[in-house]
Amino acid sequence: PGVREDVMQIILNVKGIAVKSYVEDEKTIELDVEGPAEITAGDILTDSDIEIVNPDHYLFTIGEGASLKAIMTVNAGRGYVPADExxxxxxxxxxxxxxxxxxxxxxxxxxxxxxxxxxxxGFDKLTLEIMTDGTIIPEDALGxxxxxxxxxxxxxxxLTEVAKSTDVMKE
Structure with a gap:
């Protein structure tokens, strides 16, 4: 009660937060808000090891007299990890x-x-355009x-010695 969005919509909005962690360890961030207010990712309390890259990202609207406290866990990873894991x-x-x-x-x-x-x-030129969420710069993503x-x-x-010994780069 007191929050305009339902739990599913809030979870989807939270998943849209771009978080950059400067450590490999699991970290805890906190959201402690009171209404009335539009809550964004910038309202999340972090320490110097965590950066919210998109602080204007909308999370939910909280009504007059309502409050919400959430503790979230942040960790580094690669790819996709389902909720069950x-x-x-x-x-x-x-x-x-x-x-x-x-x-x-x-x-x-x-x-x-x-x-x-x-x-x-007789040459080709390759041009790459890379767009990221801001947690990594395109050059680093390519590297x-x-x-x-x-x-x-x-x-x-x-697998073979032939592959190891063949010179593939020529000037």
Whole structure:
């Protein structure tokens, strides 16, 4: 009572918060608000290890005389973790586990165009456009994804000596 949105809508809004953690450890952040007010991600109390990248992100509207207190857990990760895996056996009654989406890259576009180097026009130019949620800059996202891809492909190149000894980069 006293909150305009239902629990499901609030959870969906909370999942839209872009959080940047400067530590690998699990951290706790807190929301303690009283109405009337429109509550945004910027109302969440954090310490110096956690940054809310999108503080204007709308969470819910709380009415006159109403209050809400929520304690949320933040941790670092990769990919997608379903709510069942986030649920802790020793969690207090009333704890709501939600899905974690550790995907800072929101959209990628690419374009391949012919390119000329000196008098040779037999080259291609690759242009990448990377959009993120602000928790990572596009250059770092590209570097990290290249590193992950390289580590995955190393599994194949380590299969034979021929693959290891062949020179693939030529100037």
């Amino acid at each position: 986030n649920k802790k056996d020793d969690a207090p009654v009333g704890t709501l586990a939600v899905d974690s989406i550790y995907t800072p890259v929101k959209k990628v576009n690419y374009q391949v165009e012919p390119a000329r180097v000196g008098s040779n026009d 990290l994804s290249a590193r992950i891809l390289t580590q995955h492909l190393d599994l194949f190149t380590n």
